[in-house]
Amino acid sequence: MKKRIIALLIAGTMALSLSACGNDSKSTSEPQKQEETSTDAQEAKEAQATIDAQYNPNNIAPSDYSNVDEYLAAWINGVEPNTSDMVDTIAHAAKAEANYNGGNSAEALSYISSNYPNYFTDNAMMEKTMFYGYYLEYANAKNGSDNLGANVGMDTYQAVKYVYRGSETSDDQHVTANLDQIKDGLSQLGYSVQ
Incomplete structure (x- = not known):
């Protein structure tokens, strides 16, 4: 399904590029470009709707829940734990939350800071930690790739x-390097970690 969506997006982009290169007529190029751009935008909307339907079939909205635990539980209900599908679902839940409430990074940073580096105690802890990490990245993405909050989220x-x-352990080099980056980033943001 994901491959099909990506293929549609690539095909749309290629079609737009090829048609723009092949039309030398100035009088018809503008309306044609606008039509194709509209078609590409529609295809992108449809692709996003397909992704939303896959990862949020119950149309779960952040405003329907009083806290992050309930909200995340609703999103991940029925998804096989410890899978890429679960990680993707958590990322989509975080993105929806960031789009809804993108200005509240303090809760996420506080959670990541207060639980550092004990993120691996059980699935619930890892799931919530990933949620807050993705949330920070999505909520701060508009501030550029050098944004410290987004980078702490990504490292998390x-x-x-x-x-x-299950592809790495908590003491693998990749994991410990990310933990060091989280510690540095949190420190730069004014959070104390052990």
Whole structure:
């Protein structure tokens, strides 16, 4: 399903590029470009709707829940734990939350800081830690790739997701390097970690 969506997006982009190169007529190029751009935008919307339907079939909205634990539980209900599908579902839940409430990074940073480096105690801890990591990245993405909050978020979910899926252990070099980056980033943001 994901491959099909990506293929559609690539095909749309290629079609737009080829048609723009092949039309030398100035009088018809503008309306044609606008039509194709509209078609590409529609295809992108449809691709996003397909992704949303796959990862959020119950149309779960952040406003329907009083706290993150309930919200995340609703999203991941029925998804096989310790799988890439679960990691993807958590990422989509975090993105929806960031789009809804993108200005509240303090809760996520506080959670990541207060639980550092004990993110690997059980699935619930790893899932919530990944959620907050993805949330920070999505909520701060508009601030550029050098944004410290976004980078702490990215380091957080990268440290946890491979351990969660069983492809690494908490003492692997990749994980410990991310933990060091989390510690440095939190410190720069004014959070104290052990």
